[in-house]
Amino acid sequence: MERHGNAGLICLKRGIVAWLTGLPGSGKTTIARLAAEKLREMGYRVEHLDGDWVRKTINPDAGYTREERRRHLLRVAWIARLLARHGVIVLCSFVSPYRDVRREVREIVEAEGVPFIEVYVKCPVEECIKRDPKGLYRKALQGLIKHFTGVSDPYEPPENPDLELDTVSNTAEENAEKLVETILARLPRDKPG
């Protein structure tokens, strides 16, 4: 790890990808934002790629069928891989409901020698429906949104996540802290030259 004098910026040779998966409203975006803030304050270079943002900018044509989600997420995996290859800590928050697609995402990232942490943001669908931060569950339950994860489309929870964050028992702040700790513990250590 090299530290450059300017503003205490930490320049890693290689970054890491932390991939947050969970139901809509489970808390992925909130936790990733908090963790990104903490890491930036520590001097790391951080990028947060979030479903809503990527769907507005890079993938405006992405839909919600299984294949459309897959294509969208594999593109994100490649972007995350490129960023992490240049020392950026990349936080990705996507519903990413299918196990096999998450496996493909991991393979893309790890093929570059970049560590990948699968983070399951765990929250029962009943609680997500209560939270309903964007009012989408209400619409989905009225039958107004097709393929809505948790209502009319499946969510396959990770069987063996690297980290599980329960957003009912723990606050967003506590979970962000756990995520930061896990990321720091998994950062590649540069071999002494």
Ligand SMILES: Nc1ncnc2c1ncn2[C@@H]1O[C@H](COP(=O)(O)OS(=O)(=O)O)[C@@H](OP(=O)(O)O)[C@H]1O
């Ligand atoms: N049909 C359907 N299913 C799931 N989610 C839907 C859908 N339609 C819109 N939304 C909103 O879009 C966000 C999901 O985008 P993602 O890119 O994370 O989804 S995916 O990974 O491609 O499955 C997701 O955002 P989050 O709530 O932040 O997860 C939803 O608010």
Ligand SMILES: Nc1ncnc2c1ncn2[C@@H]1O[C@H](COP(=O)(O)OP(=O)(O)O)[C@@H](O)[C@H]1O
């Ligand atoms: N422990 C918690 N962790 C994260 N979010 C929480 C928690 N408790 C309540 N919330 C609320 O739940 C909502 C989660 O929304 P968001 O972070 O956008 O989820 P997602 O990105 O998974 O859709 C926010 O309104 C947030 O304030």
